[in-house]
Amino acid sequence: MSAASPSPPRIEVRDLTVVFEGRGRRVAAVDGVSFTVPPRQSFGLVGESGSGKSTILRAICGLAPVTGGTVRIDGEAPPAGRLAFARRVQMVFQDPYGSLHPRHTVDRVLSEPLQIHGFKDRDARVSAVLSDVGLGPEFRFRLPHQLSGGQRQRVAIARALVTEPDILLLDEPTSALDASIQAEILNLLNRLRREKGLTFLMVSHDLAVIDHMCDRLLVMQNGRMVEELSRTSLDSRAVSADYTRALLVASEGFRRGAPAPEAVPVSR
Amino acid sequence: MSASPPLLSVEDLRITFDTRRGPVEAVRGISFKVGRERVGIVGESGSGKSMTGRAVLGLVRPPGRSQARSIRFGDAELTRLSEREMRKFRGARIAMVMQDPKYSLNPVMTVGRQIAEALRVHGRLSSTEIRACSVRMLEEVAIRDPERVLASHPHELSGGMGQRVMIAMMLVPEPELLIADEPTSALDVTVQLDVLRILDGLVRNRGMGLLFISHDLRLVSTFCDRVLVMYRGRIVEEIAAQDLPQARHPYTRGLLACLPRIGGGGAPLATLSREPSWETPLP
Incomplete structure (x- = not known):
């Protein structure tokens, strides 16, 4: 792997392994996962709980230990002093209720990253980013409890965007929201990606959301890769793994007359 | 709807x-x-769907107040019952x-003890009978290794397994109507379908009525017979x-249209x- 190739992928994950150890148990949450995302593309990680999809995002931004393998951004490993890296790679979390400080105003939530990263003209940047995410100036001095779920997620997206990152790591950004609000947030994210030339790495359990948002996707199960697909092959159901097929069937809802569930083993 | 009189009638x-x-x-x-069917209540947060389910059981807590001209269940008028009489229903x-x-099971009690408690409240059984009955119930919700589940604490079970246990416990007294409030929303998609198949079998084999409350229009439209x-x-x-x-109300149509679909294009x-006129029900 040469870091000096002419145009390295924006995100390159190679043989990534994340192992959690404790109480004599050793769990490989992510087990040898590799994928690349070119600049300005959107890549999806899809799978059920425990598949390791969120852990990959956390490992990329240093919130989970990288036990093996490498993560490269624009061909380079994230530097030790991570401040510059943190400015470029930002995360949006699932739960807009839990990810905003309950006693910080929107203004403070958005100003703090600017201060940390030494931006000037903070005032102008805060009002610009608010309008980018479709919130009027009247929201600037509100507290999280004065916002609806959708508005909070807009603030969380604004907080991620305010440092002008290249990459957004999106961890189930709409799964806590109502369907109509989900549509608004997905439209917003797509518009922002276009306008700002962002690269997305998006995690979801919802195949339809990933299909709508991502050019390529990786299906995961139990920390391992199941298969990587383009949107086109997903749309035409050209999948090779049984697990992906099961996810596709499940995404269409309930089917009466389908075989009764087999008795399940007690796995956990 | 079937010609038989409805199980529950709310006015x-x-x-x-x-x-x-x-x-x-x-x-x-x-x-x-x-009736003895699957009825879905669909709506977004704040639409009142969960409150409706709780009101049937008289579980709206202050500062909420519920009143109804009539809530008939079988031949009983639930609105006229005292709290004490309500407990029989x-x-x-x-x-x-x-x-x-995770929040409905007691975290410090084994599943076996919790089920036994449910059995004891609803009938007089010896401890051998309770044991046998618990195992049978878990088998009915497609749990393969009931003995092990009975000995487990809730945190040792996956979400799907926990929900099966919950459903098994609810079925102890053989209820005629099951109100399920987002019973599968916390579960993985493939597990979700297993739990729905169990509920489906209960409606079909026991003639139970099911009021299925959900935000997920796609799920409700494929699972239920009727949708409110x-x-x-x-x-x-x-x-x-x-x-x-072919829904006619603009809100229903809007809810269907805002869902992303596989192959729907980007x-x-x-x-x-959200027009104010949407609050008017269809004639």
């Missing part, structure tokens, strides 16, 4: 919350019937399953599940404009 149900800014109506005069004849098994669509405290449309693609999704 003009209203739920009001007294807040500092005056009373707020969460449910504004709804009427519906549930709650759990025994009308059961409820909530969203997240709630918007801001009113039932704005009632429709046979298979006819949902074009912007439809969003809801």
Whole structure:
């Protein structure tokens, strides 16, 4: 792997392994996962709980230990002093209720990253980013409890965007929201990606959301890769793994007359 | 709907919350019937769907108040019952399953003890009978290794397993009506379908009625027989599940249109404009 190739992928994950150890148990949450995302593309990680999809995002931004393998951004490993890296790679979390400080105003939530990263003209940047995410100036001095779920997620997206990152790591950004609000947030994210030339790495359990948002996707199960697909092959159901097929069937809802569930083993 | 008399018949149900800014109506005069069938209530957060389910069981807590012209269950008028009399219906004849098994199971009690408790409350059984009955119940919700599950604490079970246990417990007294409030929303998609198949079998084999409350229109439209669509405290449309693609109310149509679909292309999704006129139910 040469870091000096002419145009390295924006995100390159190679043989990534994340192992959690404790109480004599050793769990490989992510087990040898590799994928690349070119600049300005959107890549999806899809799978059920425990598949390791969120852990990959956390490992990329240093919130989970990288036990093996490498993560490269624009061909380079994230530097030790991570401040510059943190400015470029930002995360949006699932739960807009839990990810905003309950006693910080929107203004403070958005100003703090600017201060940390030494931006000037903070005032102008805060009002610009608010309008980018479709919130009027009247929201600037509100507290999280004065916002609806959708508005909070807009603030969380604004907080991620305010440092002008290249990459957004999106961890189930709409799964806590109502369907109509989900549509608004997905439209917003797509518009922002276009306008700002962002690269997305998006995690979801919802195949339809990933299909709508991502050019390529990786299906995961139990920390391992199941298969990587383009949107086109997903749309035409050209999948090779049984697990992906099961996810596709499940995404269409309930089917009466389908075989009764087999008795399940007690796995956990 | 079948010709048999409905199990549950609700007329003009209203739920009001007294807040500092005056009373707020969460449910504004709804009427519906549930027979031995699967009825879905669909709506977004704040539509009043969960409150409706709780009101049937008399579980709306202050500062909420629920009143109805009539809530008939079989030949009983639930609105006239005292709290004490209501307890004979709650759990025994009308059961409820909530969203997240993590919060509905007691974390410091083994599953076996919790099920035994449910059995003891609803009947007089010896401990051998309780044991045998618990195992049989877990087998009915497709748990392969019931002995091990009985000995487990809730945190040792996956979400799907926990929800099966919850459903098994609710079924102890053989209720005639099951109110399920987002019973599968906390579960993985493939597990979700297993739990639905169990519920489906109960409706078919035991002739139980099911009131299925969910935000997930796609799931409800494929699982239920009839769907009640709630918007801001009113039932704005009632429709046979298979006819949902031809729904007439703009809210129902809007909800269907804003869902991303596999192969739907990357074009912007439809969003809801929320006209005030949407609060008017269809004639």
